[in-house]
Amino acid sequence: GLGSGLGMGLGLRLGLSLTLILTLTLRLAPARANWIDGDTSDLPVTVDHGMIIDAGSTGSRMHVYQWAPRLFSEIPPPLTFPKTNSRWTERQAPGLSTLGLDPDAVGEALFPLVEFAKNVLKDKADRWHNYPIYLKATGGMRELPNNLREQVMGWVRAYLEDNSTCPFYFRRDFARVISGEEEAIYGWTAVNFLMGTLLPQTAGLGTAEPNTTWGALDLGGASTQISFFRPDQDVLANLFKLQIGDQKHWNVYAHSFLYFGRHSARDRFLEGLADGEIGGDWIGHVVDAGLGGWNRGRFREAIVGAYPTHLADPNQNKTGYPYNNASAIANLSKPLGPHHRGPLAVVDPCLPPGYENNDTRTRFTKRLLYIKGMLDDDGAGAEESRLTLCLQANLPLLRIKANEWCDFVHTHQCSIGGVYQPRVPSPQSGFRRFFAFAGYTHLWDFLDLPDEASLRQVVEKAGETCEMDWDRLQAHLATVVDPSSKRYAKSKEFLHEYCWMASYVIQLLHTGYGIQMDENITVADELEGHKVGWAIGAMLYEINTLPWGYRPPANATISSEAIFLYSQLVTLVAGLLAVAVIYLVCTKPEAQPRYDRVRLSTYRSSTSSAAEDRQGLIRNAPDYGAV
Structure with missing residues (x-):
């Protein structure tokens, strides 16, 4: 009747309008569209440089990185890998955490680092405003009282967001004190990226063998970190779920010990x-x-x-x-x-x-x-x-006595300071070995150990060092560290502490973490020109949160015009289906009750009540057997 006619007309108009809107939307879109992945950043997809300031307890280091523009011919896009070299790293002492309540001192500490990055990128000055700069502070800042830490970080943000002092792209959340677990997982990511055990079946660093991974040991000035992955064991606490693109995820044990640096x-x-x-x-x-x-x-x-x-x-x-x-x-x-x-x-x-x-x-x-x-x-x-x-x-520095409750809760799976730690993996469980960096490299160099050495070798060399008197120790330094190197001055400053440091590291790794005396540990400061440290792992993460663009491959077999026509056809079919659905909904006849020939005061519908329907469902429910 009239109602069904109006419903059909309305359905046709709605369906045609929907088709028209979708068609116009596609016609207004460019043939080679640039889809952004949801990141709210206003950076262009052609950004190919960035910086991280590692604000540690003893000093701050500027790392400049480069990567290929994030324009891809496949969806989802692959990971973007950072590249750098030792010439793109600059260190400035002292650490931000030692400057106290002095905003001018904070600016004086950051100035040479920003100037260093400007000099590295001097040929790209017209793009500085698009190059992101991050500052991530670690253990030294975590040790500060909360009010002092917030004050210092406020001055840091003010300096970096001022275009007159820092010309690079900065948002306030780009500068923060990272958690110890972040520092640990960034270190693990960096080691496995540089060693080629992070991702399967792709080219470049960090991509060769996903079935075996390395553990990471980081010894800083204020904190120390341990992180490892073992597929044959559950992690009951201190787990960090690391997702690497859409290709792989890892349940990594990661923990940081503040005041154990x-x-x-x-x-x-x-x-x-x-x-x-x-x-x-x-x-x-x-x-x-x-x-x-x-x-x-x-x-x-x-x-x-x-x-x-x-x-x-x-x-x-x-x-x-x-x-x-x-x-x-x-x-x-x-x-x-x-x-x-x-x-x-x-x-x-x-x-x-x-x-x-x-x-x-x-x-x-x-x-x-x-x-x-x-x-x-x-x-x-x-x-x-x-x-x-x-x-x-x-x-006593390990605070083993604090493990009493942890040992009870986790059946003696504890390391130091009452912290849960599963047993460290062995090569039989698809594990390479531990890779140590940062402070460990200074000790390895002074003890004149090979890059791969066991704790038993550390004990042997440490015994020789501890038996030297002060005069002999000073003469020994020049035989193991090049006097013309930058490291010589640092080694000389802490020369009297190497016996203590070796003893502490032995206790930490063996008594604390449970690494066996005959198990080899690999120690290095650089790999293929890359500085080994958590910063490159952090940059790997930050780069892959930046916007990306889609660029169809030049040798694509289907032209963009063909793709556009195909999309128009799909839109038309979708519109027609919408019209059909609306038509069926609008023209469905309403059910009319039918009455028996009885007195007007009592009538009975031929359809049963809802309550009767429910009772019938119960009475006639199929028998599934005893539950």
């Missing part, structure tokens, strides 16, 4: 010496110049008399920690009250005999420490080597 652990070690928590019988050789402490006669007199000649320059603060050496010197001439914590003299079993100096790293002890190497008559038994004593002294 090289310098923070050393600071904790000195605190333990000062408080009497570290050491054996020789810990009695502690002299507290403020409280009186242990009176050991000749030892105390020699130490107290030596203070004025061994204090460093009062205006010099090697690590940037807020401690005034001048006030410590002044305290020596003042009356010492019962609660005064004055300078402290300690014997360090990990220092070479003949070495003595003050230590300005007093952020934990809050006092000046005068430290000296242990002589044979300082309490060390002849039956114990210096390495053994140093290993024993380092063990």
